Amino acid sequence: MSTTTHHTLKKIFSIPSLTTFALILGSLGLSPSVGLAQSRSITATSAQLETLYLNNNRSYSCNLIAANRGTIDRIVIPEGATIVGKYVPAKGGLRYIAEAITYGRYSYRISASSSVLEDVKDPRDTSAGAIAEDAAIGAAGGTILGGILGDADVEEIVGGAAAGVLVGNVTADRVVVIDPTAPIVLYDN
Secondary structure: OOHHHHHHHHHHHHOOOHHHHHHHHHHOOOOOOOOOOOOOEEEEEEOOOOOEEEEOOOOEEEEEEEOOOEEEOOEEEOOOOEEEEEEEEEOOEEEEEEEEEEEOOEEEEEEEEEOOEEOEEOOOOOOHHHHHHHHHHHHHHHHHHHHHHOOOOHHHHHHHHHHHHHHHHHOOOEEEEEOOOOOEEEEEO
16 A cells, blocks of 8 residues: 555544544444434425415515424424525425524524425316306306397307306416425425
């Protein structure tokens, strides 16, 4: 063995770094209790108890609750900690940006974000009641149009109702639906 290789190996093995220590423990199936992150993400759920319907073009300050223990920004976040942040517009929906965690009397700044929470047609606008309302408006429009043109028969009324349903469904707002029990995964930035 060359002198350079000997000195390199001596440096590596004589003073193990914290990373080397963690790798050795990890390879043995042990996890160090010094707060080294096994992953750089944490799963959380909405702190609000009701389903949220958030427009995809504005920001909302909302808290999450850590669903499990995890590490972000080298800070160990205990299960049940409050994650302070906001939903911000992103292409295709909203993204949650975590700014701090609080637990008991402690508070720490963090930097984490979710992947894009995709927007959908507002389910409140596509319910059976909303569709029936759109159909009624369309049917009334068909009747009025038929009256103006001289003869409101069944075809105008049915055509107006169908147009009302189509237009109502196409023009339904797009929102991000946040179910209070659905997990939101935050990743270290």
